[in-house]
Amino acid sequence: MTLNAQATEPGTPSDSQGMAIVARTQSQMVRRRFFRHRAALVGMIMFGFVIVLAFSSIGFAGIPGWWDKTYLDTGPLTNQGKPTLSLIPEFLGGTGIHLGEHPFGQDDIGIDYFALTMRGAQQSIIIAFVVGIVATLTGAVVGALAGYFRGRLEAVLMRLTDVMITIPVLVIAAVVGRMMGDSGALVLGVFLGLVTWPTLGRLVRGEFLSLREKEFVEAARAIGTRPSRIIFRHILPNTIGVIIVSATLGIASAVLLESALSFLGLGIQAPDTSLGQLISRYRSAMVVRPWLFWWPGMFIIMIALSINFIGDGLRDAFDPRQTRVRA
Amino acid sequence: MIVFIARRLVISFFVLLAATFIIFVLTALSGDPLEDLRQDNSPNKANKIADRTERMELDVPIPVRYLGWLGRIVRGELGVNRDGQDVAPLLGHALSATLQLVLAATVLAIVVGIVVGIVSALRQYSGFDYSVTFAAFVCFSLPIFWIAVMLKQYMAIEFNNWLKDPGIPPTVIGVLTLLGGLIFGALTVGDRKRRLLAFLAGAAISGALFTLLSVTRWFADPGFGLPLVLAISLAAAVGFTVLSAGLRQRGPLYAALAAALIGAVASQVLAPMLVDPTWLEIIGLALVTVVVCVGLGYGLGGFQRRQAITASVLTGLFTGAVIFLDHMLQAFASYSKVVRGRPISTIGARTPNFAGDFWQLNLDSAGHLLLPSMALILVSLATYTRYSRASMLEVMNQDYVRTARAKGLPERTVVVKHAFRNGLIPVTTLMAFDFAGVIGGAVVTENVFGWQGMGNLFIKGLREVDPAPVMAFFIVTGTAIVVFNMIADILYAYLDPRIRLS
Numbered sequence: 001m002t003l004n005a006q007a008t009e010p011g012t013p014s015d016s017q018g019m020a021i022v023a024r025t026q027s028q029m030v031r032r033r034f035f036r037h038r039a040a041l042v043g044m045i046m047f048g049f050v051i052v053l054a055f056s057s058i059g060f061a062g063i064p065g066w067w068d069k070t071y072l073d074t075g076p077l078t079n080q081g082k083p084t085l086s087l088i089p090e091f092l093g094g095t096g097i098h099l100g101e102h103p104f105g106q107d108d109i110g111i112d113y114f115a116l117t118m119r120g121a122q123q124s125i126i127i128a129f130v131v132g133i134v135a136t137l138t139g140a141v142v143g144a145l146a147g148y149f150r151g152r153l154e155a156v157l158m159r160l161t162d163v164m165i166t167i168p169v170l171v172i173a174a175v176v177g178r179m180m181g182d183s184g185a186l187v188l189g190v191f192l193g194l195v196t197w198p199t200l201g202r203l204v205r206g207e208f209l210s211l212r213e214k215e216f217v218e219a220a221r222a223i224g225t226r227p228s229r230i231i232f233r234h235i236l237p238n239t240i241g242v243i244i245v246s247a248t249l250g251i252a253s254a255v256l257l258e259s260a261l262s263f264l265g266l267g268i269q270a271p272d273t274s275l276g277q278l279i280s281r282y283r284s285a286m287v288v289r290p291w292l293f294w295w296p297g298m299f300i301i302m303i304a305l306s307i308n309f310i311g312d313g314l315r316d317a318f319d320p321r322q323t324r325v326r327a
Numbered sequence: 328m329i330v331f332i333a334r335r336l337v338i339s340f341f342v343l344l345a346a347t348f349i350i351f352v353l354t355a356l357s358g359d360p361l362e363d364l365r366q367d368n369s370p371n372k373a374n375k376i377a378d379r380t381e382r383m384e385l386d387v388p389i390p391v392r393y394l395g396w397l398g399r400i401v402r403g404e405l406g407v408n409r410d411g412q413d414v415a416p417l418l419g420h421a422l423s424a425t426l427q428l429v430l431a432a433t434v435l436a437i438v439v440g441i442v443v444g445i446v447s448a449l450r451q452y453s454g455f456d457y458s459v460t461f462a463a464f465v466c467f468s469l470p471i472f473w474i475a476v477m478l479k480q481y482m483a484i485e486f487n488n489w490l491k492d493p494g495i496p497p498t499v500i501g502v503l504t505l506l507g508g509l510i511f512g513a514l515t516v517g518d519r520k521r522r523l524l525a526f527l528a529g530a531a532i533s534g535a536l537f538t539l540l541s542v543t544r545w546f547a548d549p550g551f552g553l554p555l556v557l558a559i560s561l562a563a564a565v566g567f568t569v570l571s572a573g574l575r576q577r578g579p580l581y582a583a584l585a586a587a588l589i590g591a592v593a594s595q596v597l598a599p600m601l602v603d604p605t606w607l608e609i610i611g612l613a614l615v616t617v618v619v620c621v622g623l624g625y626g627l628g629g630f631q632r633r634q635a636i637t638a639s640v641l642t643g644l645f646t647g648a649v650i651f652l653d654h655m656l657q658a659f660a661s662y663s664k665v666v667r668g669r670p671i672s673t674i675g676a677r678t679p680n681f682a683g684d685f686w687q688l689n690l691d692s693a694g695h696l697l698l699p700s701m702a703l704i705l706v707s708l709a710t711y712t713r714y715s716r717a718s719m720l721e722v723m724n725q726d727y728v729r730t731a732r733a734k735g736l737p738e739r740t741v742v743v744k745h746a747f748r749n750g751l752i753p754v755t756t757l758m759a760f761d762f763a764g765v766i767g768g769a770v771v772t773e774n775v776f777g778w779q780g781m782g783n784l785f786i787k788g789l790r791e792v793d794p795a796p797v798m799a800f801f802i803v804t805g806t807a808i809v810v811f812n813m814i815a816d817i818l819y820a821y822l823d824p825r826i827r828l829s
Binding site: 039159163165166167172174176178256259260264265266283297301305 | 354480790
């Protein structure tokens with residue numbers, strides 16, 4: 001993000017009245033505005049916490065974590081699988097702050113529910129990021145090509161986008177999930193990304209349409225710069241705000257999309273697990289064993305909410321009209 | 328304009344055609360349509376397999392199957408599903424169920440969302456604004472199925488249990504009182520003293536209201552009765568007049584008040600007719616109301632004839648709605664007895680084998696619609712709120728709004744006539760997109776609430792790797808999306824003359 005460095009006079013004499021205006025690059029301003037956005041900061045911290053918790057606790061890809069149980073091993077059911085997590089200190093009449101044997105309880109065959117939920121959170125995060133990356137790359141490339149080259153290429157690409165937009169996301173995602181659900185989170189994420197790019201494609205194309213008429217692009221073309229260089233070095237960096245914001249919000253909706261698919265039984269398949277699948281499996285247990293229902297739901301909300309907050313902060317930070325820093 | 332529409336139609340047609348091909352191929356490839364039969368152990372297994380293979384043309388390559396499907400569509404047939412049922416009647420039932428669900432939810436989301444969005448824009452950076460923004464973000468992040476299961480538990484099962492003895496416990500009254508006060512306080516602008524006063528007033532009103540409701544066991548046998556109907560309508564009359572014309576001229580106020588009065592009187596005069604009406608009669612009454620109210624506004628409006636007509640028509644329709652609601656509520660006790668005290672239902676669209684008069688039947692559908700609608704509304708509501716807030720903020724910063732204020736126009740006129748109308752233009756487009764999207768997006772909600780709608784048709788078809796119902800579903804939703812997108816474009820060009828269609 002080293003773009004649009006605001007023209008500063010190198011070697012400006014140090015100002016004796018203390019009235020110097022500190023020159024900041026675009027990225028510095030964006031970073032400043034972002035870190036002053038309180039909700040976005042809270043979102044970042046919350047999201048970081050969930051990621052660290054999910055990946056460090058039960059480990060990932062063969063690397064063991066600090067939690068001693070796995071999401072596959074069954075154990076003896078203790079105390080009807082009730083959660084042992086306690087957050088009320090002893091002097092307030094509680095049993096003290098401790099995790100206990102099964103902090104989130106156990107499911108009906110004795111699998112540790114904390115490990116299950118963490119595994120689900122891992123899957124959600126992986127899918128969300130893969131979807132975000134694939135959809136962003138595809139959307140940005142399609143939008144850039146269509147917006148820069150115009151003509152027949154644009155017509156073809158935009159009709160393709162129209163076709164994709166005509167199909168409701170959940171519908172195409174359900175069909176894809178039905179096909180790819182049992183091949184794991186990564187594959188599912190890639191294919192979901194391949195069907196959710198059109199919104200971003202349209203946005204990027206719109207940006208390109210207006211930017212390609214600007215003088216700096218004309219200048220670049222006049223000195224014989226290759227189109228690929230103009231697209232990637234001259235125009236694309238100027239659309240980075242739109243792309244980043246849209247990608248973040250896309251990641252948030254991908255979390256919900258995946259959980260909805262798994263809820264319908266079209267996403268991740270057993271024996272692997274995901275948050276939506278856990279909720280679907282235990283939706284009737286709400287009354288007798290509410291913890292089986294609450295924990296995965298809380299984690300979906302935490303992940304989606306924190307990403308949404310980050311996206312909102314980024315939108316405000318990148319918005320050039322935004323002069324006032326929001327509380 | 329006509330050239331534009333014609334061109335769009337042709338392009339949309341081909342886009343839709345391509346989309347059907349994609350969906351058809353993907354559905355057909357998504358699994359093994361004979362899976363359940365392969366595990367079948369009955370002696371005529373081979374027969375069944377051969378049967379289905381022939382019916383679904385499984386021995387033909389997929390593109391050829393698609394062409395066959397396309398040929399049938401051109402002849403107006405939707406084909407049969409894998410069990411040999413004709414898809415067309417299935418689609419008909421599903422569509423009517425889903426439309427029922429989606430229409431109510433969308434209308435409610437639009438009205439509430441726009442009002443909340445505008446209020447939070449006008450009170451930017453107030454406590455109310457922050458709370459609404461936060462609530463909207465939470466709604467965006469809620470998995471709809473999770474909230475639907477919660478609604479089932481708390482709004483249906485526990486609410487029904489509570490209805491057996493509907494007294495509100497003191498702690499709940501306390502919380503509601505605090506909440507009422509907070510809402511009033513957050514909506515008020517001004518110094519600390521004014522906001523504190525508003526908080527106290529709000530708390531007192533809501534505390535008194537809920538105590539009264541609890542003591543009289545209102546929820547066991549709800550209803551308004553004539554005095555309350557009259558009071559609500561008169562208050563609405565004043566409210567609508569303030570919004571549309573202001574209170575400076577008396578004409579519009581008189582017209583609106585007269586509309587409320589006549590409505591309340593008419594509810595008594597027409598009581599025999601309202602015992603068991605039909606929908607046709609209700610619509611007829613609504614039309615009569617509009618005619619009478621236009622007359623009232625025209626006669627009493629004076630200088631502000633147009634505003635008076637708006638105010639009196641809105642008041643008249645609102646009064647009618649209150650009377651309608653009153654009758655529904657009065658039928659509640661008898662209905663509740665029929666369904667053994669469990670009026671809020673969690674499954675399906677109606678109580679099986681239920682027979683009753685007009686009001687009871689309506690209550691039955693309302694009881695079934697309530698929860699799925701609430702689940703559906705949450706996300707749309709958040710979207711509408713955010714959109715109308717953003718667009719209202721944008722408009723309020725425009726030069727013409729500053730001009731209007733500089734001319735010395737009252738704030739009401741500035742907001743309602745100069746800002747509100749222009750602020751709604753982008754929201755109109757959203758409505759078109761959203762409605763089309765919701766028809767397809769009700770899949771999850773229908774699944775949780777056992778609603779035999781479009782989503783169910785689609786999911787069942789997909790599970791069975793059966794293209795016919797999936798395609799029937801897609802033809803409806805895809806066409807809806809294409810058509811609504813076009814309506815959005817045309818509306819936009821019509822509402823905003825700066826946009827030219829070409």
